[in-house]
Amino acid sequence: MAADALSQVFSALADPTRRDMVARLAVGDATVNELAAPYDVSLQAVSKHLKVLEDAGLVSRSREAQRRPVHLEAQVFDLMTTWIERYRRQAEERYRRLDDVLAALPDDVPPMPPTPEGPPT
Amino acid sequence: MAADALSQVFSALADPTRRDMVARLAVGDATVNELAAPYDVSLQAVSKHLKVLEDAGLVSRSREAQRRPVHLEAQVFDLMTTWIERYRRQAEERYRRLDDVLAALPDDVPPMPPTPEGPPT
DNA sequence: ATCCTTGTCAACCAGCTGGTTGAGAAAGCT
DNA sequence: AGCTTTCTCAACCAGCTGGTTGACAAGGAT
Known part of the structure; x- marks a missing residue:
């Protein structure tokens, strides 16, 4: 318990x-x-x-x-919604930023730059 | 499954x-x-x-x-928030209505009408 | 070809979960 | 006082869960 x-x-x-x-x-x-x-x-x-x-x-x-x-006792619902909203928003934010990056790309960018490593973060 | x-x-x-x-x-x-x-x-x-x-x-x-x-896949969060919000709102609504009823009461209403029983708790 | 890295599948095990039945506490009814 | 209603506690059981280890598949790297 x-x-x-x-x-x-x-x-x-x-x-x-x-x-x-x-x-x-x-x-x-x-x-x-x-x-x-x-x-x-x-x-x-x-x-x-x-x-x-x-x-x-x-x-x-x-x-x-x-x-x-x-x-x-409906207040407890807030515990969940707080948690959920936090990560939902974070994921959406990430999405939005990705869209921005894609939108900003020139048309002829090669998809795989020289570095074989994954980007940080 | x-x-x-x-x-x-x-x-x-x-x-x-x-x-x-x-x-x-x-x-x-x-x-x-x-x-x-x-x-x-x-x-x-x-x-x-x-x-x-x-x-x-x-x-x-x-x-x-x-x-x-x-x-x-953050969309699934919506499933939960939809469910939660529904009942949270329902409970809040019920609360609000109760407040209205209490507010509408005249000031001198005896809590326990006819029966001369124990004091109002 | 062979090895290494990355990850899954299968079998096993202890502990929790949702159900059951039986017994009994708490409070009103007669 | 004794019966009835409402609900909980305790013991038991089958099935799921989260963990383990061992084997192995898929796909580079040498």
């Missing part, structure tokens, strides 16, 4: 059932039984899924009589 | 080593050996990681002499 936060979040969402539950919870809080209803698995299995989501910080559970309503 | 695309992508990125490789590839293409250098694992292990990333569509490999340069 000591894995880094990002790994836990990605891992939690790697399961379609769990993603489905998150989708359901985006509509509003729900009890374990309500969440379990659509699936053909034991209540215990659903409880386990919820534990995974909770450990990842995606969900919180309070207490209300015997029921334990589950609540989506 | 037949798992849905989204599960494969999330699952691939649930491993810190693989996320690290993606980060490295955002800078530019790299060979398997180059990618393996920073890690204290066998080349075969790295090769396996790359297979996972490739199966998830996050990466593509071409051939160039004996080398197999690895290239980041």
Whole structure:
């Protein structure tokens, strides 16, 4: 359970059932039984899924009589989007620069200069 | 291998080593050996990681002499961001509506109407 | 031709994962 | 007090995962 936060979040969402539950919870809080209803698995299995989501910080559970309503904690999404956006942007930037280089090339440049080595970086 | 695309992508990125490789590839293409250098694992292990990333569509490999340069396919990120944004927005919207309701309440509304029960928590 | 570099494939292994069943805690209902 | 509802904990099991080592294919280099 000591894995880094990002790994836990990605891992939690790697399961379609769990993603489905998150989708359901985006509509509003729900009890374990309500969440379990659509699936053909034991209540215990659903409880386990919820534990995974909770450990990842995606969900919180309070207490209300015997029921334990589950609540989506959407802030954790930011962790992922931050990570994703960073590298997406970096890749796009690289792409853009490559385009610029290609656009700036004169028409008759030989593709392979003398140096047999790969360029740095 | 037949798992849905989204599960494969999330699952691939649930491993810190693989996320690290993606980060490295955002800078530019790299060979398997180059990618393996920073890690204290066998080349075969790295090769396996790359297979996972490739199966998830996050990466593509071409051939160039004996080398197999690895290239980041950043479009797949959109799959995730689309999914995430959808539910994030839904949850935020729900939040906003709740705020509206609270703001619209008159100032002197008793939280617990008829029943003379415990104080408002 | 032979060797070296680069990388993959196959078999194996320990540990995690998602499922099951059984037992039981917690809180309301009668 | 006793029953019912809601949910979790514990033990077990099959299958996937990430790692290992050994063999070998593909393609220069000598």
